[in-house]
Amino acid sequence: MVSHSPFPVIIDTDPGIDDALALYLALSSYQLDIKAITLVFGNTEITHVTRNLVTLFDVIDKEIEYQKSASPPKQIDPQQWNKERNILLNRFEWSNPIVAIGADKPIKAAECFGINFHGLDGFGQIHMTHPHYAPENWENFKSDRYTMSSRNAVDEILYQLQNSPPFTITIIGLGPLTNLALAYEKDKYTFSRVKHIICLGGSIDSFGNVTPCAEFNFFADPDAANILTEATKGYSPSETVQSKVERFKRKEILPLYLTVLPINVSTNIFLSSADFTKYITSLNTPLSIFISAFIDHAFKKTQEFCGVHGLELHDPSAIALAIDMLLNNSQSYTSEFVDMKVENQGIYTRGMVIIDRRPGSNEEPIQEALKIWSGVNANNVEVIKSYNGKSFVDNFFKITFNVNYSEVNIENGK
Numbered sequence: 572m573v574s575h576s577p578f579p580v581i582i583d584t585d586p587g588i589d590d591a592l593a594l595y596l597a598l599s600s601y602q603l604d605i606k607a608i609t610l611v612f613g614n615t616e617i618t619h620v621t622r623n624l625v626t627l628f629d630v631i632d633k634e635i636e637y638q639k640s641a642s643p644p645k646q647i648d649p650q651q652w653n654k655e656r657n658i659l660l661n662r663f664e665w666s667n668p669i670v671a672i673g674a675d676k677p678i679k680a681a682e683c684f685g686i687n688f689h690g691l692d693g694f695g696q697i698h699m700t701h702p703h704y705a706p707e708n709w710e711n712f713k714s715d716r717y718t719m720s721s722r723n724a725v726d727e728i729l730y731q732l733q734n735s736p737p738f739t740i741t742i743i744g745l746g747p748l749t750n751l752a753l754a755y756e757k758d759k760y761t762f763s764r765v766k767h768i769i770c771l772g773g774s775i776d777s778f779g780n781v782t783p784c785a786e787f788n789f790f791a792d793p794d795a796a797n798i799l800t801e802a803t804k805g806y807s808p809s810e811t812v813q814s815k816v817e818r819f820k821r822k823e824i825l826p827l828y829l830t831v832l833p834i835n836v837s838t839n840i841f842l843s844s845a846d847f848t849k850y851i852t853s854l855n856t857p858l859s860i861f862i863s864a865f866i867d868h869a870f871k872k873t874q875e876f877c878g879v880h881g882l883e884l885h886d887p888s889a890i891a892l893a894i895d896m897l898l899n900n901s902q903s904y905t906s907e908f909v910d911m912k913v914e915n916q917g918i919y920t921r922g923m924v925i926i927d928r929r930p931g932s933n934e935e936p937i938q939e940a941l942k943i944w945s946g947v948n949a950n951n952v953e954v955i956k957s958y959n960g961k962s963f964v965d966n967f968f969k970i971t972f973n974v975n976y977s978e979v980n981i982e983n984g985k
């Protein structure tokens with residue numbers, strides 16, 4: 572099934588409804604070896620984020636138990652049924668991550684959580700309506716599926732990078748970038764061992780989802796986003812790994828390879844509530860019942876805010892994109908490298924993405940006031956311009972639920 576070793580990744584996340592869907596996709600994907608899941612404040616406070624992750628893993632255990640004890644329906648060929656069940660039993664066996672708790676607030680900006688959409692508990696108040704989902708004594712809950720780290724997220728990220736060969740670990744950022752920026756600031760040399768950072772964030776040449784110009788992750792910690800974009804100065808997509816290794820041996824801090832998937836692109840990856848109900852809720856397993864319980868809240872909120880019946884799958888599409896990028900499936904997306912910054916001072920523009928597209932901006936400005944942005948020492952961030960949602964359907968429906976995507980009517984765009 573696997574023609575290559577699974578790709579080692581760290582997922583930094585703030586579950587969160589669409590983070591939960593993204594994590595289920597990542598955990599069930601045989602292409603990824605999830606070394607660590609690091610938690611950050613964001614959709615809700617860090618305590619709720621942690622409870623949500625523990626709950627999410629506990630539901631996986633319940634799902635596996637359910638699948639083990641299930642028996643074939645009379646009308647179905649037992650051999651075929653057994654094959655299908657083994658797929659469902661094995662889907663969460665690819666990774667056994669370390670879990671580390673991280674930042675509970677942004678580096679400098681005023682605190683902001685995504686509770687308008689995700690509810691106070693981050694899961695649409697499921698812990699109020701369905702309190703049995705979180706395991707009892709969840710703070711001390713243990714599972715064979717993950718190990719709680721004694722390190723905080725910042726130190727765990729650095730530990731994982733330090734203890735893997737350089738340029739092998741990819742970090743996928745699904746929340747505010749606070750943990751990643753703090754890890755970079757703490758030890759730039761070790762952090763520059765990272766192969767690639769792929770994050771969901773920003774809105775480019777479009778409106779935001781929390782203010783007219785800002786997307787939530789960049790709004791929640793614009794300084795963190797800016798630290799990482801600044802760290803891309805001098806990055807060259809054509810530099811070979813061998814050359815990077817040579818420079819690294821000379822103790823150089825290498826520029827980061829940072830890819831940003833903005834929400835104006837991921838918004839096109841859309842799950843309709845009708846398809847979800849028809850294909851996933853109807854499975855009626857512990858996992859599908861659990862997801863249905865909190866996704867209903869997201870469907871209601873999306874209808875309230877956007878007037879459409881379904882959910883934009885921002886975080887899951889970042890996982891699917893990461894898999895495509897790791898597999899070099901370059902036909903599934905288009906991108907460009909740009910001099911990009913994130914507004915971290917503005918009153919109305921906090922978290923806004925600004926890209927320098929001026930011709931001739933690489934001239935050194937004569938006047939001091941204009942030196943605030945000169946293309947002479949430009950950032951070099953890769954931004955995704957388009958992404959083919961078929962990759963999402965392949966990965967999410969087939970791998971997470973063993974539902975044949977070709978039967979599912981999800982469109983790239985709505």
Ligand SMILES: [Ca+2]
Pocket residue numbers: 584585586587589590613614745746886
């Ligand atoms: Ca998120």
